[in-house]
Amino acid sequence: MPRRFLQRYMPHPDTLRRQRSLRFMGHLIGNPSLWVLSRRSVANAFSVGLFSAMLPVPFQMVVAAFGAWLTRCNLPLSVGLVWITNPLTMPLIFYGNYRLGAWLMDIPARQAPSRLSTRWVAEQLAELLPALAVGSVVSALVIAFLGNVAIRLVWRWQVSRSWRQRSRRRHRRRDRGRGREQDP
Secondary structure: OHHHHHHHHOOOHHHHHOOHHHHHHHHHHOOHHHOOOOHHHHHHHHHHHHHHHHOOOOOHHHHHHHHHHHHOOOHHHHHHHHHHOOOOOHHHHHHHHHHHHHHHHOOOOOOOOOOOOHHHHHHHHHHHHHHHHHHHHHHHHHHHHHHHHHHHHHHHHHHHHHHHHHHHHHHHHHHHHHHHHHOO
16 A cells, blocks of 8 residues: 555654754644655655655755645645756756747747756856746646546546555455355
């Protein structure tokens, strides 16, 4: 069941509350509604986390935590999913978002230089920012929606599969019990 899988990898709220760097968030971390693992809370956490990951803003984890608090979804999943945009994947994802934004705004996209540097980005920021913002918001909305739907479908499939397996086990036990009654 998805709940058991997720519980295996999630930190315990008490462990996080005891960490010195997170003490200022004790009231948020201790809120039990932000640790629930239900189909709705996990699907919404995926939406919040994926949406936050696609935004080219600093402190994406804070944005995800605030979004989890607003929507009352699973906090650790929302914050953890932000790491999809890590230092290795961030340039590719944001360049893709920029290209999408440029296409949507119908402006020619600038080609990345052969050697991408922060200096080049800083010099071109005023021209890159509108397309990056539009592309990031559109991709964030689409990916958040698709993530939510995918989690709900996978969760439903897993639950129905579990119910079928239970039903089969019940029928096998019942059939074995009838076989023993008929032997003597």
